[in-house]
Amino acid sequence: MAVVGGSINSYALSVSGQREFANSIQLDGVESTTNRTQDVTVKPSVDSVQEFKVITSSYDAEYGNAAGGIVQIQTKAGTNKFHGTAYEFYRPDFLTARPYAFAGSTQPAPALNQHNFGGTFGGPAIKNRSFFFGSYEGSRQNNAYTYLDSTIPFGLIKQLPDGSIDLSGLVDPNAGLDSSFCDNKPCPAAGSIDPIFDPATSYACYGGYSGCWPTQFPGNIIPADRVSKAGLSTLLDFYPTPNLPGMRNGWFSNYAVDSPVNANTNEVDARYDQVITQSDRLYVIYHWGGDNQLVTDPYWGHTVVQGGGDADQANKQDDGAQSISVTEDHIFGPAKLNEFRFGYTRYYQDQYSLLNGMDYSAKYGVGNITVPGFPATVGYPYMFLADGYLSGGSTYKPYHVLDNNLQFTDYYTLSGIGGHTFKFGGDFRPLNSHPNFSLFPTGFQYYSSFSAAETSDPSFNAQNGYVAYVPNGWNAYGGSDIADLLLGLPEVVDIGLQLTNPHTKSWDLDFYAQDSWKVTQRLTLNYGLRYEYQNPYTEAVSVGVTSQEAEIARSVLAHLDLQRVEVAGPGIRQILNLSEIRGEPVVIAVHGVVGIRIDIANRVGQRMGKRPNVGDVD
Numbered sequence: 001m002a003v004v005g006g007s008i009n010s011y012a013l014s015v016s017g018q019r020e021f022a023n024s025i026q027l028d029g030v031e032s033t034t035n036r037t038q039d040v041t042v043k044p045s046v047d048s049v050q051e052f053k054v055i056t057s058s059y060d061a062e063y064g065n066a067a068g069g070i071v072q073i074q075t076k077a078g079t080n081k082f083h084g085t086a087y088e089f090y091r092p093d094f095l096t097a098r099p100y101a102f103a104g105s106t107q108p109a110p111a112l113n114q115h116n117f118g119g120t121f122g123g124p125a126i127k128n129r130s131f132f133f134g135s136y137e138g139s140r141q142n143n144a145y146t147y148l149d150s151t152i153p154f155g156l157i158k159q160l161p162d163g164s165i166d167l168s169g170l171v172d173p174n175a176g177l178d179s180s181f182c183d184n185k186p187c188p189a190a191g192s193i194d195p196i197f198d199p200a201t202s203y204a205c206y207g208g209y210s211g212c213w214p215t216q217f218p219g220n221i222i223p224a225d226r227v228s229k230a231g232l233s234t235l236l237d238f239y240p241t242p243n244l245p246g247m248r249n250g251w252f253s254n255y256a257v258d259s260p261v262n263a264n265t266n267e268v269d270a271r272y273d274q275v276i277t278q279s280d281r282l283y284v285i286y287h288w289g290g291d292n293q294l295v296t297d298p299y300w301g302h303t304v305v306q307g308g309g310d311a312d313q314a315n316k317q318d319d320g321a322q323s324i325s326v327t328e329d330h331i332f333g334p335a336k337l338n339e340f341r342f343g344y345t346r347y348y349q350d351q352y353s354l355l356n357g358m359d360y361s362a363k364y365g366v367g368n369i370t371v372p373g374f375p376a377t378v379g380y381p382y383m384f385l386a387d388g389y390l391s392g393g394s395t396y397k398p399y400h401v402l403d404n405n406l407q408f409t410d411y412y413t414l415s416g417i418g419g420h421t422f423k424f425g426g427d428f429r430p431l432n433s434h435p436n437f438s439l440f441p442t443g444f445q446y447y448s449s450f451s452a453a454e455t456s457d458p459s460f461n462a463q464n465g466y467v468a469y470v471p472n473g474w475n476a477y478g479g480s481d482i483a484d485l486l487l488g489l490p491e492v493v494d495i496g497l498q499l500t501n502p503h504t505k506s507w508d509l510d511f512y513a514q515d516s517w518k519v520t521q522r523l524t525l526n527y528g529l530r531y532e533y534q535n536p537y538t539e540a541v542s543v544g545v546t547s548q549e550a551e552i553a554r555s556v557l558a559h560l561d562l563q564r565v566e567v568a569g570p571g572i573r574q575i576l577n578l579s580e581i582r583g584e585p586v587v588i589a590v591h592g593v594v595g596i597r598i599d600i601a602n603r604v605g606q607r608m609g610k611r612p613n614v615g616d617v618d
Contacts, residue, residue: 013068013069014068015056015057015068015069016056016057016067016068016069018067018068018069019068020038020068021037021038022038022066022067022068023038023066023068023069023070023071024038024063024064024065024066024068024069024070024071025040025070025071025073026070026071026072026073027042027044027073027075027287027323028073028074028075028283028285028287028325028327029325029327029341029343029409030323030325030341030343030345030407031065031343031345031405031407031429032073032321032323032345034347034401034403035403035405035431035433035506036401036403036433036435041321041323041345041347041403042287042288042289042321042322042323042345042347043267043289044073044075044135044267044269044287045118045120045135045136045137045267045269046137047085047087047118047119047120047135047137048075048076048120048133048135048269049073049074049075049076050074050075050076050077051073051074052071052072052073052074053071053072054069054070054071054072055069055070055071055072056069057069060514060526060528061423061512061513061514061528061529061530062411062423062425062512062514062528062530064510064512064530064532065508065510065532075133075269075271075285075287076120076122076133076135076271077122077131077133077271077273077283078122078123078124078125078131078132078133078271078273079122079123079124079131080123080124080127080128080131081123081124082121082122082123082124083120083121083122083123084119084120084121084122085119085120085121086118086119087116087117087118087119088116088117089114089115089116089117090114090115090116091112091113091114091115092113093109093110093111093112093113093142094110096110096111096112096113097110098110108144108146108258111142111143111144111260112141112142112143112144113140113141113142113143114139114140114141114142115138115139115140115141116137116138116139117137117138118135118136118137118138118267119135119136120133120134120135120136121133121134122134122271125272128275129274129275130272130273130274130275131272131273131274132270132271132272132273133269133270133271134268134269134270134271135267135268135269135270136266136267136268136269137265137266137267138264138265138266138267139263139264139265139266140262140263140264141262141263141264142260142261142262143260143261143262144258144259144260144261145257145258145259145261145295145298146256146257146258146259147257148244148253148255148256148257149253149255149256149257149298150246150251150252150253150254150255150387150388150389151239151240151241151242151254151255151299151389152235152239152242152389152482153242153246153249153250153251153254154239154241154242155169155242155250156169156170156171156249156250157169157170157235157482159232160221160224162224163224163227164221164222164223164224164227165221165222165227165232165486166219166220166221167194167196167217167220167221167222167480167482167483168193168219168220168221169193170193170194170196170220170480170482170483171191171192171193171194171249172188172192172193172194172249172470172473172474172475173248173249173251173252173387173473173474173475174187174188174248174470174472174473174474175187175188175189175190175191175192175249175470175473176188176189176190176191176192176249177248181248182472183472185472186471186472187472187473188470188471188472188473192470192473193220193470194469194470194473194474194475194478194479194480195216195220195457195469195470195478195479196216196217196220196222196455196478196479196480196483197214197215197216197217197455197456197457197478197479198214198215198216198217198455199454199455199487199489201214201215202214202454202457202458202459205459213459213462213463214457214458214459216478222483222486222487226487227486227487228485228486228487228488228489229364229365230364230365230366230488231485231486231487231488232486233364233365234364234383234391234392234485235482235485235486236304237303237304237305237308237364238299238303238304238305238308238309238380238383238391238392239299239303239308239309239389239391240255240299240302240303240309241302242254242255243255243256243302244256248474251387251474252387252388255298255299257298257299258300259295259296259297259298259300259314260294260296260300261293261294261295261296262293262294263291263292263293263294264291264292264293265289265290265291266289266290266291267287267288267289268286268287268288268289269285269286269287269288270285270286270287271283271284271285271286272284272285278331279330279331279332280328280329280330280331281328281329282326282327282328282329283325283326283327283328283329284324284325284326284327285324285325285327286322286323286324287321287322287323287324288320288321288322289320289321289322290318290319290320290321291318291319291320292317292318292319293315293316293317294315294316294317295314295315295316296314296354297309297310297311297313297314297354298313298314299391300314305355305360305380306354307353307354307355308355308391308392309390309391310353310354310355310391310392310393310394311382311383311384311390311391311392311393311394312353312382312394312395312396312397313390314353314354315351315352315397316351316352316353316354317349317350317351317352318348318349318350319347319348319349319350320347320348321345321346321347321348322345322346323343323344323345323346324343324344325341325342325343325344326341326342326343327339327340327341327342328340328341334416335414335415335416335417336412336413336414337412337413338410338411338412338413339409339410339411339412339413340409340410341407341408341409341410342406342407342408342409343406343407343408343409344404344405344406344407345403345404345405345407346402346403346404346405347401347402347403348400348401348402348403349399349400349401350398350399350400351397351398351399351400352397352398352399353379353393353394353397353398353442355379355380355392355393355394355442356375356376356378356379356393356394356397356398357375357378357379358378358379358380359378359379360379360380361378361379361380361381361442361443364380366380366381366443368495369381369442369443369495371498374441374498375398376398376437376438376441376442376498377441377442377498378442379393379394379441379442380392380393380442381393381442381443381444381445382394382395382440382442382443382444382445383445383447383485384444384445384446384447385447385449385481385482385485386446386447386448386449386450386452386453386481387449387481387482389481389482392442392445393441393442393443394441394442395439395440395444396437396438396439396440396441397437397441398437398441399436399437400434400435400436400437401433401434401435401436401437402433402434402436403431403432403433403434404432405429405430405431405432406429406430407427407428407429408427408428408429409425409426409427409428410425410426411423411424411425412424412425419517419518419519420515420516420517420518421515421516421517422513422514422515423512423513423514423515423516423528424511424512424513425511425512426509426510426511426512427508427509427510427511428507428508428509428510429507429508429509430505430507431505431506431507431508431537432503432504432505432540433503433504433505433506433537434501434502434503434504435502435504436499436501436502437499438496438497438498438499439494439496440494440495440496441496441498443493443494443495444492444493444494444495445490445492445493446490446491446492446493447481447482447484447485447489447490447491448481448484448491449474449475449479449480449481450474450475451475451476451477451478451479452479452491453475453478453479453480453481453483453484453491454479454484454487454489454491455478455479455480455483455484455487455489456475456477456478456479457469457477457478457479460477461477502539503539503540503541504537504538504539504540505537505538505539505540506534506535506536506537506538507535508532508533508534508535509532509533509535510530510531510532510533511530511531512528512529512530512531513528513529514526514527514528514529514530515527515528
């Protein structure tokens with residue numbers, strides 16, 4: 001078992017070499033993972049947990065739906081005596097250490113303020129018959145991220161009274177530095193300026209292939225009538241001025257970040273046990289959890305547009321989950337037990353950019369972004385300047401996921417027959433998902449650098465023997481991502497398609513039979529058979545297949561051995577027969593998986609050998 005770094009899965013554990021998405025987490029017998037990333041849905045309070053077990057590999061036939069590990073969590077029940085706990089932990093900010101102060105900056109005030117509180121209570125509702133248990137845990141935390149970042153080197157740029165932009169002070173980042181910064185070659189002389197070329201001339205001359213050559217803006221000044229309103233507004237309103245001298249002539253590490261963050265969580269667990277008869281017992285268990293968090297952008301409080309430095313560096317998130325399970329145990333005889341369980345799990349997660357809902361695109365003149373009727377498009381494009389300056393909206397937010405899952409489980413145990421303990425069972429899970437998000441909902445713009453900007457010389461100074469304008473410079477052949485932004489000339493532009501309330505569905509069906517045979521006092525043989533079927537996700541309401549989708553399906557399926565693939569839905573069969581276009585969604589089903597498992601535990605002396613591939617954690 002190993003921790004996985006950089007995962008979007010909060011559980012983030014790799015078991016038996018499998019991805020973190022390959023684990024099953026069961027809370028009181030009910031699957032408690034999301035449909036998309038196998039992340040944890042409901043997280044019970046630690047004080048409500050009675051026991052848990054981690055099964056790491058080669059588990060019995062009764063377990064499945066996981067290529068990695070299985071985590072089983074059992075919560076506490078009430079007893080014939082009343083018991084309760086209460087706790088409080090408070091950590092005020094004036095008791096925490098002050099954050100690190102970067103050279104040249106003012107040391108920020110301490111910001112960590114943490115508050116954890118909660119309690120449990122349980123006991124009898126009717127002695128020997130009815131029992132209850134409840135738990136609550138809350139957490140409130142405020143903090144701040146402090147680190148070194150970069151912003152636009154405004155000291156190298158001047159906006160003249162007539163509206164033109166003077167870049168005659170745009171000193172190359174490598175100018176005047178030690179050769180170690182320039183691949184052990186002589187760096188440009190101190191004060192060397194990056195020339196800014198007119199893209200209109202470069203395009204007209206085809207980079208020098210039509211007999212003319214790219215020309216530099218006179219005086220390195222971009223005329224007012226060429227300055228992009230949106231580009232200039234992005235520069236001035238979405239980026240702060242540096243608060244540190246910085247490195248490489250002020251281009252980098254020139255901004256000390258002090259970004260507030262806060263997170264609030266609440267967890268509720270409740271359980272009711274009812275002894276119906278000596279042969280019947282009922283359990284009803286409910287879990288609820290919710291949290292919200294705000295991670296502000298690195299430039300928080302220092303830009304004209306609040307949250308202007310979002311660019312997926314910030315996050316506003318609300319998520320929550322609840323589950324309910326009803327379990328009935330019935331004893332048919334001294335060696336016959338049946339357990340039936342119904343479970344329902346609901347999980348949601350909503351993530352937003354700090355700019356979502358504010359139509360800055362229209363305000364600042366960025367066209368073709370907002371689409372009426374699609375609120376996800378209301379915001380501002382993600383601006384990526386190659387020198388590391390980020391601003392604007394998100395590449396994927398708003399992000400909405402909603403899962404609604406049911407689970408029906410029945411297990412039957414038969415023991416006491418010649419040293420055998422037989423188990424039979426099945427599990428059926430209808431799954432519903434609402435994954436509502438798209439890539440680049442408000443657009444993405446990339447502005448290049450490193451002599452590849454639109455304002456560089458695309459001919460690489462071919463008319464003068466390809467001699468660099470700034471030898472061994474950051475922008476040896478001129479140009480700048482900042483100049484490109486001021487002209488409104490990104491190198492790459494992406495915009496995403498929008499979805500209309502997507503709803504997909506699937507279902508899982510599993511059943512098994514197993515036996516634990518105690519052959520002798522020293523030898524136990526475990527074996528079983530399990531079958532699993534996972535139906536592919538399809539649209540809950542079919543909208544049919546368009547002609548373009550049909551063509552894609554033909555090209556993909558042409559490379560498959562259709563004798564070994566089960567094709568779901570009559571519509572796709574029609575497509576394969578080239579007879580009709582409209583029909584069911586394009587879906588290829590996954591065949592069920594049959595597994596046979598044999599396990600031997602050998603007792604040596606008075607010690608029973610334990611399988612090395614199964615881990616129990618108490």
